[in-house]
Amino acid sequence: MHNVREITKDLYSIGGDDRKLSRFENIHPIPEGISYNSYLLVDEKTVLLDTVDLSISDNFIENVQEVLGERPLDYLVINHMEPDHAGSIGFIQEYYPDVKVIGTKKTFDLLDQFNFKTSEDNIVVKDGDTMSFGEHELMFISAPMVHWPETMATFDTSNGVLFTADAFGTFKSLDGKLFNDEVDFESDFLVPARRYYSNIVGKYGPQVQSLMKKASKLDVKYIAPLHGPVWRTDLEYILDKYDKWSKYEAEEQGVLIVYGSMYGNTEKAAEDLAKRLIQKGMTNIKMYDASKTHVSYLVSDAFKYSHIVLASATYNLNIYTPVQNFLLDIKSLNLRNRTVGIVGNGSWAPTAEKLMKEILGKMKDMDVLEESFTITSTMKEEDVPKMEALADSIIETLE
Structure with missing residues (x-):
């Protein structure tokens, strides 16, 4: 017919x-x-x-x-x-x-x-x-x-x-x-x-x-x-x-949080950051578990939002694979003009933060916040001021 x-x-x-x-x-x-x-x-x-x-x-x-x-x-x-x-x-x-x-x-x-x-x-x-x-x-x-x-x-x-x-x-x-x-x-x-x-x-x-x-x-x-x-x-x-x-311009002022967590500790850190941003007035936040969400959806929201936070465990001395895949995808797609915060994690050789910065450093016009930091295994009281500083930096750079 x-x-x-x-x-x-x-x-x-x-x-x-x-x-x-x-x-x-x-x-x-x-x-x-x-x-x-x-x-x-x-x-x-x-x-x-x-x-x-x-x-x-x-x-x-x-x-x-x-x-x-x-x-x-x-x-x-x-x-x-x-x-x-x-x-x-x-x-x-x-x-x-x-x-x-x-x-x-x-x-x-x-x-x-x-x-x-x-x-x-x-x-x-x-x-x-x-x-x-x-x-x-x-x-x-x-x-x-x-x-x-x-x-x-x-x-x-x-x-x-x-x-x-x-x-x-x-x-x-x-x-x-x-x-x-x-x-x-x-x-x-x-x-x-x-x-x-x-x-x-x-x-x-x-x-x-x-x-x-x-x-x-x-x-x-x-x-x-x-x-x-x-x-x-x-x-x-x-x-x-x-x-x-x-033009790689963000549609919205907002924060995309993409995290990769093996046992839930990096996830808790990402949730802590989201809570602090909301308490400071930024509610336009989208959070994804990179292990459960197809990377095409992550890429789409990376084109949508002005800010990206990558929270990744260290895995085999590298970035946790699903987060790494997302990061390499947006690099290959030439995404630019974003402000990026990083939270790394690791128990005995935490390298995720350093390696994510290296990839972002090869991309155009990606502003990596100095307040990015690494936790060791779990977020502790001594990490709270660092997380608070990262949240403040994100809020300050939002238009």
């Missing part, structure tokens, strides 16, 4: 939801599923903009056939070659063997790598190139490393739709909805959107900024990503979020 919705004149959404997949990219939990978006433009010529993951290819092909009827598919625009969007290219080429592919030069390199067909009829486009398909003219906008090197965005100059590939995407299935004004984005999609951005695209903030600068010169009326709702109202809201995230 087909599942098609009209976005605006001549343009249809023909993607679908995947609620069976447990982990996106086999890493990130998606308990609420995910959507794979694809768009079909029906003009004098017909244009498909990206395909979908193999997991929903049957429904996808039904949707394409429902919209086209007896018409051929003339063109396939590939904005992004990652398999969750390019996985069904082979089926499209099988059902519509005369389709011409449009993409960047790197797109065709990747088509070869993934063993899809290429031909002399394929069209290589560069930044700013345009093509007319009847009433609709598409402009192709280079967006390398948002978040693969071949990525581009496509802008329909006639209706103001900007097809943004993975930019402005989000985890979570759409459940029959399509537009941002059909969902409560703040309540239901903001957390999945932040987790998607920070973990998938977050490393490439400068490249996202470059794309946003290009888009700011266009009369954009719709934002059509490859995951999540299509934006047709309140575009400023999601643009503001992306501006902050891609």
Whole structure:
């Protein structure tokens, strides 16, 4: 059974939801599923903009056939070659063997790598190139490393739709909805959107900024990503979020406490710090046991909050593994502009504080508080002034 919705004149959404997949990219939990978006433009010529993951290819092909009827598919625009969007290219080429592919030069390199067909009829486009398909003219906008090197965005100059590939995407299935004004984005999609951005695209903030600068010169009326709702109202809201995230600016003044504790002693120290911060007026605190929380959720809140506290036991003369994994993740994602407090712990060779500082020292614009300190095995009375000083320092650096 087909599942098609009209976005605006001549343009249809023909993607679908995947609620069976447990982990996106086999890493990130998606308990609420995910959507794979694809768009079909029906003009004098017909244009498909990206395909979908193999997991929903049957429904996808039904949707394409429902919209086209007896018409051929003339063109396939590939904005992004990652398999969750390019996985069904082979089926499209099988059902519509005369389709011409449009993409960047790197797109065709990747088509070869993934063993899809290429031909002399394929069209290589560069930044700013345009093509007319009847009433609709598409402009192709280079967006390398948002978040693969071949990525581009496509802008329909006639209706103001900007097809943004993975930019402005989000985890979570759409459940029959399509537009941002059909969902409560703040309540239901903001957390999945932040987790998607920070973990998938977050490393490439400068490249996202470059794309946003290009888009700011266009009369954009719709934002059509490859995951999540299509934006047709309140575009400023999601643009503001992306501006902050891609500049590594905190959304909120608050404290994220991530702790790793083997026997509960480091956890008690983290709780003591949280209590002192609350008593001093800072209640916007989120605390996670790194052993129980998937690191993608920790990364997401690291992009959200202005301050981070790492409380870690020493483990095999190193940082407790789940805390270390989190720290290495935010380092690889280029997170910056955060104030960080550290509480180390150890019984016979406490090294966690020193090693966490070494990793943070290799990151840009991370302000490690001097009041960071180490407890030995358990927090004691002599540690209270140190914890109080750390709490005071966090409060003083909050805006």
